[in-house]
Amino acid sequence: MTTPTPPSPPVLLRVRNLKTYFVTEHGTGTARAVDDVSFDLYPGETLGIVGESGCGKTVTSLSILRLVPEPPGHVLPGSLIEFEGRNLLALSAPELRAVRGNQIAMIFQEPMTSLNPVFTVGDQIAEAAIIHQHLSRGAARARAIAMLRLVGIPDPDERVDHYPHQLSGGMRQRVMIAMALVCHPKVLIADEPTTALDVTIQAQILELLDRLQHELGMAVLLITHDLGVVAGHADRVVVMYAGRVVETAPTDALFARPTHPYTEGLLAAVPRIDAPRARLHAIPGQVPAATAWPPGCRFHPRCPYAWEKCAAQEPPLLETGTPGHTARCWLVTEPERKVSKR
Amino acid sequence: MTLGTWLALLVALVVAAEAVRVLRRRGLRSERWRRFFRQRTTSWGLGILTFLVIVALAAPLIAPFDPNKQLDIIHLTNHPPSWTFLLGTDVLSRDLWSRVVYGARVSLGIGALGALMAVSLGTLVGALAGYYQRWVDAVLMRGVDVGLALPRIFILLMAVALWDGLPFPALVIVIGLTSWFGTSRLVRAEVLSLRQRDFVVAARALGADDGRVIFRHVLPNAAAPIIVSAALGVGNVLLLEASLSFLGIGIKPPEASWGNMIADGAPSIYTAPWSTLFPGLAISLVVMSLNAVADGVRDALDPREEPA
Numbered sequence: 288m289t290t291p292t293p294p295s296p297p298v299l300l301r302v303r304n305l306k307t308y309f310v311t312e313h314g315t316g317t318a319r320a321v322d323d324v325s326f327d328l329y330p331g332e333t334l335g336i337v338g339e340s341g342c343g344k345t346v347t348s349l350s351i352l353r354l355v356p357e358p359p360g361h362v363l364p365g366s367l368i369e370f371e372g373r374n375l376l377a378l379s380a381p382e383l384r385a386v387r388g389n390q391i392a393m394i395f396q397e398p399m400t401s402l403n404p405v406f407t408v409g410d411q412i413a414e415a416a417i418i419h420q421h422l423s424r425g426a427a428r429a430r431a432i433a434m435l436r437l438v439g440i441p442d443p444d445e446r447v448d449h450y451p452h453q454l455s456g457g458m459r460q461r462v463m464i465a466m467a468l469v470c471h472p473k474v475l476i477a478d479e480p481t482t483a484l485d486v487t488i489q490a491q492i493l494e495l496l497d498r499l500q501h502e503l504g505m506a507v508l509l510i511t512h513d514l515g516v517v518a519g520h521a522d523r524v525v526v527m528y529a530g531r532v533v534e535t536a537p538t539d540a541l542f543a544r545p546t547h548p549y550t551e552g553l554l555a556a557v558p559r560i561d562a563p564r565a566r567l568h569a570i571p572g573q574v575p576a577a578t579a580w581p582p583g584c585r586f587h588p589r590c591p592y593a594w595e596k597c598a599a600q601e602p603p604l605l606e607t608g609t610p611g612h613t614a615r616c617w618l619v620t621e622p623e624r625k626v627s628k629r
Numbered sequence: 630m631t632l633g634t635w636l637a638l639l640v641a642l643v644v645a646a647e648a649v650r651v652l653r654r655r656g657l658r659s660e661r662w663r664r665f666f667r668q669r670t671t672s673w674g675l676g677i678l679t680f681l682v683i684v685a686l687a688a689p690l691i692a693p694f695d696p697n698k699q700l701d702i703i704h705l706t707n708h709p710p711s712w713t714f715l716l717g718t719d720v721l722s723r724d725l726w727s728r729v730v731y732g733a734r735v736s737l738g739i740g741a742l743g744a745l746m747a748v749s750l751g752t753l754v755g756a757l758a759g760y761y762q763r764w765v766d767a768v769l770m771r772g773v774d775v776g777l778a779l780p781r782i783f784i785l786l787m788a789v790a791l792w793d794g795l796p797f798p799a800l801v802i803v804i805g806l807t808s809w810f811g812t813s814r815l816v817r818a819e820v821l822s823l824r825q826r827d828f829v830v831a832a833r834a835l836g837a838d839d840g841r842v843i844f845r846h847v848l849p850n851a852a853a854p855i856i857v858s859a860a861l862g863v864g865n866v867l868l869l870e871a872s873l874s875f876l877g878i879g880i881k882p883p884e885a886s887w888g889n890m891i892a893d894g895a896p897s898i899y900t901a902p903w904s905t906l907f908p909g910l911a912i913s914l915v916v917m918s919l920n921a922v923a924d925g926v927r928d929a930l931d932p933r934e935e936p937a
Contacts, residue, residue, distance in 0.1 A: 352834055358763075381838075388835035395834075401827040405849045405930065415835040466835065 299506050300328040300351070300370050300391075300474055306363035307343075307350045311578060318577035320346040320360075322530035328474065333500065333507040335521030335538070337514060337553065341574045343530040344510045345396075348476045351375065351508075352387055370474070388415040392467035396479040398459035402451035408435075408462045409447035415469045434465040439495060457488035461495065468499060475500075476508045481516065493520055514557050518542060523611065526550050529574060529585035532604065536612040546607050546614035548590045584616070592618060592625055637690040645680035665929035674921030677914055685733035692727035697883040699723055707901035717903040719893055728885040729907055735886040737915070739801055739870050744862035746805025751812025752855055756843050758813070759820025770817070776810045781869075782876075789878045800879065804866055812858045819851040826850075853927040860923035864916035871912070887912050 307321040321343040328334050336344050349355045350362055353375065368375040370391065375383065392415070395401040403411060412434050413427035422430060428447065435443035438461040451459055460480065467475060477496065481489035497520060500507050509521055517524055517538065524541045526534040526549065534547040545551045552570040572589040575581055581588050587597035596617055605619040606612070618625055649672055656662030666672060684691055693715075694700065705722040708714050716725035758769040788803045823829060824847060832846045848855070871888030873879030875895075880886040882893070887908040894904030 354830055354834055384836045384838055386836070387833070388837075393831075393834040395827055395831055397827055401831045403828040403832070403846050403850070405852070406845075414832070414837070418836050418841070463831075466831070 297330075298327045298369075299330045300508075301367070302326050302328075302347075302351070303367040303369070305347065305350055305366045305368065307346050307355055307360060307366075308363060309577075310359045310361075312359075316578040319530050319580065320577050321350060322580070324527070324530070324532050326525050326532060326535065328506050328508060330473070330506055331500075331504055332522045333509055333520055335517035335524040336508065336510045336527060337512065337517055337524060338527035339512060339553075339574050341577070342527045343577075344512075344527055345478055347527070348393065348478045348508065348510050351476060352391060352393060353383060354393075385419070388467070388472070389419040389470045390472055391474040391476065392470070392472040393476040393478065394460075394463045394467045394480050397483050398456055398463050399483065401463055402459055404451055407448050407450055408454065411451075412447075412462065412465045412469055415466065419470050430469060431465075434469050435462070437468075437499070438462070438465045440465075456484055457491065460484060460488075460492050464492075464495065464499070468503065468505075471503055472505060474506050474508065476510070478510045479512070480509075481513075482511075489516075496520070514553055526553070529580050530577060531585060531615065533586065533616070534612075534614040535604070536607075536609070536614075540609045540612045544607070544609065544612075546612070546619060547586075547616045548592055548618070549586050550614075552589075594624060631693055634691055634693045637687060638684075641680055641683040641687060641691065645676050645683055648679050649676045661929045665925045667928055668921070668925060670921040671925030674918035674925070677918040678922065681733055681737065681911075681915065681918075684730055685737050688730045688734055692724075692730040694724040694727040696723065696727040696731040696885050707897055707904065709901070710903055716907045717901065719890070719904045720897050720901065721893075723883075725890075725904060725907055728890055729887070729911055732885040732887045732890055732908065733911070735797070735880055735884065736867055736870060736888065736912070738797070739804065739880075739886070740863040740867045740915070742801045743804040743808065743866040743870075744859055746801065747808035747862055747866070748812050748855065748859040749809075750805065751809035751858075752816050752848065754809065755813035755816025755818075756820050756848060759817040760824055760839070760843055760847065762821075766817070769813070773810045773813055776807070781807045785873060785878060797880070800870070800873075804869060808862065808866065808869070812855070812862070815854055815858055816848075816851060819854055820847055823847045823850050849930070852930045856923050856926050856930070860919040863919050864912075867912050867915065 303325045305321055305324045306319070309318040309320055310316075311318055324343070324347055326334065326336075336347065338344050346355060346360070350366075351368055353362070355362065362376060366376060370386065375386065378386065402408070409428060409431040412431040413422070416422045416430050417427050432443045432447050435446055440446050440458060440461055446454075446458075451462070454462065460483075464480075475496075480496065481492050484492060493516060496507065499505075509516070511517060521538050523537050524535065525532055526541075526547065528549045534541070534545070534550050536546075541550065542554070545554050549570070552568070555568040556570065558567055570589055575585070575588070581598075582601075583596075583598040584590070584593070584601050587593040590597065602615050602617045602619075604613040604615050607614055607619055652662075652675075653666050653672060656666050700718065700722045702722050705714075705718050706720050708718040708722070710717040714724050714726065716729060718724055719728070754769050754773070758766040784807055785803060788799070792799050820843075829842060829846050832842050837846070867887065870879050870886060871891055874886060874889030875892040880889050882889060890908035891905050894901065894908070898905050
């Protein structure tokens with residue numbers, strides 16, 4: 288498999304051939320939720336991972352910190368998740384805990400349920416600092432107040448003693464961000480950080496993330512199904528479909544020349560304020576069940592351009608010619624086939 | 630009753646009431662304490678429990694007679710309540726008030742220690758089973774099934790045979806070891822659902838170890854059912870002690886416990902109802918007070934119940 292290698296900076300987080308499978312309820316099948324995913328994350332950049340529900344984005348992010356519930360899930364041997372040269376999959380439990388929240392932190396989709404209802408937000412923000420830096424109670428509290436100020440919560444001295452139920456959704460997401468960033472991690476995994484919020488709050492939270500990324504110099508893995516979010520905030524994009532990476536590209540290149548028909552479909556499905564009003568484009572069908580991916584290219588049953596070869600043989604990630612832009616589609620080698628049959 | 634014992638009783642009442650009043654006033658400053666005292670019954674329950682604990686601790690001051698002394702086996706058997714014998718006397722002419730006061734030591738001690746042991750054990754086992762699942766869960770829960778299937782009286786009779794009359798600590802241990810099964814199931818069910826919650830995953834993502842996740846993130850969220858189960862547990866232990874005493878394998882006579890006082894008074898329940906009524910009332914009072922306090926604690930620990 289070929290991966291784009293932009294010059295200079297060393298890779299911070301290298302994911303290679305990640306396979307995370309789930310044994311289904313009755314033990315009858317295996318859901319290949321993440322199936323041979325590879326990508327790199329460089330220091331200070333924002334990498335967007337995009338795709339529909341059920342294509343493996345969240346499982347990918349959980350796999351990085353080994354938070355996939357086992358059983359039923361397991362990461363297959365042969366997978367590699369290398370952070371600063373160490374394979375996270377081979378770490379012992381204490382070594383892994385020293386990475387979690389300290390070097391790699393995560394924020395979750397649902398600010399409503401991701402905070403412990405019985406502790407004050409100050410306690411929860413301070414927790415990672417107490418675990419990893421063994422701060423005293425007083426120092427931890429001061430740190431929590433400083434973090435609340437950093438994420439733009441007014442009256443941090445007062446808010447620090449509030450319980451999660453006393454805060455709004457946007458505030459809670461800010462608290463989640465404060466929790467994740469308290470140890471100044473090098474990588475922040477943001478799993479749909481704005482999905483549960485309304486649009487104006489979404490924009491604020493994303494701006495906040497951008498600002499903090501700048502100030503703290505961390506790399507962000509931004510997982511989302513919202514191409515608008517990716518366009519505004521990611522440097523590079525990985526498009527996932529059916530447990531696979533189907534296209535990777537710098538953000539500009541992806542939006543200028545989407546190569547994989549799935550990416551094309553996703554872009555066409557975004558409502559545009561500047562286009563004449565028309566019926567919104569939708570990709571026909573749904574992501575197939577993870578227990579039975581179609582043979583050949585996994586997108587071919589839904590692809591408007593598919594021909595025999597697509598059903599027979601799965602393409603590798605092919606270089607498109609633009610630096611750092613690859614797509615898992617035979618159209619890269621046979622562009623003349625791009626004739627819609629629908 | 631002498632003047633001294635009346636005075637001691639009065640002091641106990643005033644101290645209990647004052648303690649609750651002070652706590653209430655101080656509590657107004659913190660949100661958690663305010664929630665604790667939201668229900669009026671919580672104050673009453675706390676006051677009654679405080680009073681009974683003081684009475685138990687200061688038993689020699691408050692009891693006018695030796696609780697085990699048969700004062701006048703000819704003339705004073707089953708004497709009805711009077712100013713001298715506040716709650717009357719029993720069939721052996723012992724002063725019931727003195728026995729209730731001394732019995733508080735035994736009964737509250739067994740109730741508190743037995744329930745504490747049972748709930749701690751049940752919580753620990755339930756938390757381990759629910760959190761680690763798989764073989765841990767299977768082994769522990771099959772153990773619980775066995776425990777629930779064995780009749781407790783049978784185990785206790787066995788213990789009696791081994792110990793030849795149970796001393797107080799042994800009784801507490803036996804009761805504790807045989808009363809935790811229900812709690813462990815309750816806690817396990819609670820932990821099973823809590824461990825899936827996002828904030829538990831978030832805590833693990835922060836680098837918290839299993840101990841921290843279980844004791845800081847999972848169990849505090851299960852505090853409400855655990856505390857309710859503890860409060861009910863004290864009542865159950867009191868009643869268990871009573872039934873054991875009734876069978877003659879509990880607290881050895883002549884030492885008084887509320888349970889064996891009921892047992893002693895049962896034959897004369899029609900002629901001298903006071904000899905069963907008052908220890909029975911004491912047990913009910915404790916159980917009701919505990920329930921009221923448990924409600925308060927639950928409100929205090931669960932900020933979600935805050936009315937808007």
